[in-house]
Amino acid sequence: MKTDDAERPNMAVSIGRLMLKNPVITASGTFGYGEEFAPYLDLGRLGGMVLKGISEKPRPGNPPPRIAETPSGLLNAIGLENVGVDAFVTEKAPFLETLDTTVIANIFGESADEYARVAGKLTDVKCVDALEVNISCPNVNRGGMDFGADPEQAAEVTRAVKEATDLPVIVKLTPNVTDITAVARRVEAAGADALSLINTIRGMSVDVYTARPRLANVTGGLSGPAIRPVAVLMVWETVQAVSIPVIGMGGIMNARDALEFLIAGARAVEVGTANFVNPAAVLDIIDGIERHLGDAGVDDINDIIGTLDCRRK
Amino acid sequence: MEQMRKRETGIVRSNRETARGHYVIEVELSGVFDVVSPGQFVMFRPGTGETPLLSRPFSVCSQTETGETTKIELLYRVVGTGTARMASLRQGDTVNVLGPLGRGFDMDKGSRLILVAGGVGVAPLIFYAGRRRAQEDGGRVRIIAYVGAADEDSIAGADRLEQYCDEVKIATDDGSRGFRGTVTELFRNDVKHYGKEASVVRACGPRAMLSALAEVLDGHDIACQVSMEERMACGIGACLGCAVRVRLDDGSVGYRRVCKEGPVFDMEDIDWHED
Numbered sequence: 102m103k104t105d106d107a108e109r110p111n112m113a114v115s116i117g118r119l120m121l122k123n124p125v126i127t128a129s130g131t132f133g134y135g136e137e138f139a140p141y142l143d144l145g146r147l148g149g150m151v152l153k154g155i156s157e158k159p160r161p162g163n164p165p166p167r168i169a170e171t172p173s174g175l176l177n178a179i180g181l182e183n184v185g186v187d188a189f190v191t192e193k194a195p196f197l198e199t200l201d202t203t204v205i206a207n208i209f210g211e212s213a214d215e216y217a218r219v220a221g222k223l224t225d226v227k228c229v230d231a232l233e234v235n236i237s238c239p240n241v242n243r244g245g246m247d248f249g250a251d252p253e254q255a256a257e258v259t260r261a262v263k264e265a266t267d268l269p270v271i272v273k274l275t276p277n278v279t280d281i282t283a284v285a286r287r288v289e290a291a292g293a294d295a296l297s298l299i300n301t302i303r304g305m306s307v308d309v310y311t312a313r314p315r316l317a318n319v320t321g322g323l324s325g326p327a328i329r330p331v332a333v334l335m336v337w338e339t340v341q342a343v344s345i346p347v348i349g350m351g352g353i354m355n356a357r358d359a360l361e362f363l364i365a366g367a368r369a370v371e372v373g374t375a376n377f378v379n380p381a382a383v384l385d386i387i388d389g390i391e392r393h394l395g396d397a398g399v400d401d402i403n404d405i406i407g408t409l410d411c412r413r414k
Numbered sequence: 415m416e417q418m419r420k421r422e423t424g425i426v427r428s429n430r431e432t433a434r435g436h437y438v439i440e441v442e443l444s445g446v447f448d449v450v451s452p453g454q455f456v457m458f459r460p461g462t463g464e465t466p467l468l469s470r471p472f473s474v475c476s477q478t479e480t481g482e483t484t485k486i487e488l489l490y491r492v493v494g495t496g497t498a499r500m501a502s503l504r505q506g507d508t509v510n511v512l513g514p515l516g517r518g519f520d521m522d523k524g525s526r527l528i529l530v531a532g533g534v535g536v537a538p539l540i541f542y543a544g545r546r547r548a549q550e551d552g553g554r555v556r557i558i559a560y561v562g563a564a565d566e567d568s569i570a571g572a573d574r575l576e577q578y579c580d581e582v583k584i585a586t587d588d589g590s591r592g593f594r595g596t597v598t599e600l601f602r603n604d605v606k607h608y609g610k611e612a613s614v615v616r617a618c619g620p621r622a623m624l625s626a627l628a629e630v631l632d633g634h635d636i637a638c639q640v641s642m643e644e645r646m647a648c649g650i651g652a653c654l655g656c657a658v659r660v661r662l663d664d665g666s667v668g669y670r671r672v673c674k675e676g677p678v679f680d681m682e683d684i685d686w687h688e689d
Contacts, residue, residue: 131653133651137650137651140419141419153654161668161669162654164659165656165657166644167656167657168647170495175468177655179653179654182669325467374467377652379421379512
């Protein structure tokens with residue numbers, strides 16, 4: 102039962118100049134271009150939606166099998182299958198323009214120039230409110246994680262994208278590094294407006310009866326609850342290392358999981374694998390966070406963010 | 415606004431082993447659950463716990479509507495953690511069901527229908543045969559089913575097919591019942607008798623079986639639709655996990671989603687070459 106609006110806690114957060122009606126965003130590659138989920142939930146309730154990664158030219162993706170379930174996790178090697186930026190603009194954008202939801206386009210390239218060209222094209226698309234720069238995909242031969250694992254190249258891509266667009270730029274970081282804060286600091290210095298983390302952790306699984314890898318690509322990226330503690334740690338470390346907003350993600354299945362990231366300092370969260378288990382999972386998460394605030398007597402979500410208390414008892 | 419679709423909570427009505435390692439689970443759902451076309455599937459997972467994490471796709475084997483509720487049956491074989499958990503479900507347990515999903519078989523209008531099933535691939539073909547029989551008007555359709563299994567004890571669903579089919583021919587790998595060999599070898603012996611005017615084929619089974627069937631049908635000009643299987647995470651077209659390689663109009667190859675453009679495809683659209 103809903104109470105008067107006046108009694109409901111404020112759920113709105115800001116990521117720099119990007120305003121979100123609540124801190125729950127659907128993660129790239131797990132929510133298509135929104136349209137696939139329209140029969141299952143009111144997309145207007147989302148804090149935001151990050152689209153499936155878009156490259157300059159269409160990409161066919163990797164051969165199957167592309168996914169395998171592992172303990173509390175999902176191993177994938179989709180290979181950034183997408184229609185390319187031009188087909189996105191003509192085929193996918195018109196639907197997104199009908200929505201009252203913050204839309205963040207996720208972009209991918211094999212060179213800094215390609216990132217910049219895709220960013221430039223998307224800047225003129227009305228429905229796109231911000232860009233998330235994927236420098237962290239572990240499942241492609243060129244680009245992706247190559248950029249994100251090297252602080253210098255990560256900074257170069259960030260600079261190129263910033264020069265090509267006036268949209269807010271969120272850079273998505275890979276956990277497959279020794280020190281994520283080193284990359285985070287360089288990307289911040291290069292002009293990023295925000296960071297999102299973590300992308301998937303590299304992984305592999307073997308079918309012992311056939312002695313073959315369970316993915317055709319051999320290696321993949323792990324998501325789901327199995328990676329959540331790693332993600333919470335990296336978000337917490339990164340929040341302390343930079344002053345730009347951080348969006349946290351990694352294995353969030355319910356409101357309690359999302360609150361872990363918010364308390365650790367994330368200004369918003371992205372929900373990925375959970376969308377596969379239940380297409381309306383994000384609504385349960387949004388409602389659950391609001392309920393938690395009510396139960397705790399907190400009237401603004403921003404009063405929860407970064408409240409982690411590490412003092413010894 | 416249109417009625418939103420949602421993942422439903424169902425109740426297990428029965429869950430029994432019908433052949434070695436093969437089970438039929440009956441789930442009761444609310445009356446708003448859509449009418450299922452044979453060949454469509456549901457995403458299914460036990461209602462509690464995080465293991466397995468993801469739902470599993472299963473073709474629907476039957477649907478019985480009783481006004482207030484609808485019941486569906488799924489036929490499955492225990493092969494891993496997910497199906498082992500499924501086999502432990504008891505009457506009254508709650509489960510999550512999303513569906514019906516995907517593209518089902520086109521209903522044929524011919525006077526002769528041929529079904530080719532491998533293992534649990536029999537499930538959507540039982541549903542199809544029953545629906546086809548129910549839609550007969552005037553001319554009677556002759557339905558012939560070919561069913562393949564490892565051995566006599568693991569033949570699932572053949573008895574169900576017999577209710578609707580004029581003939582059910584069985585092949586087992588070890589020859590313990592019926593023809594000794596694969597179901598496609600058994601079908602190969604008969605295919606020359608089937609003219610294209612009066613025959614259509616509907617098939618479901620492992621990829622290797624369907625690939626062999628494509629070879630058998632090559633040059634015979636008999637229309638065939640196949641239901642493909644691939645690992646899926648979401649079932650609604652978002653994860654792009656369930657890619658199957660197809661031949662495109664321009665002669666090149668590309669990927670299609672088993673969950674969205676399939677699971678039923680025209681046989682000639684699939685690229686049967688292995689990587």
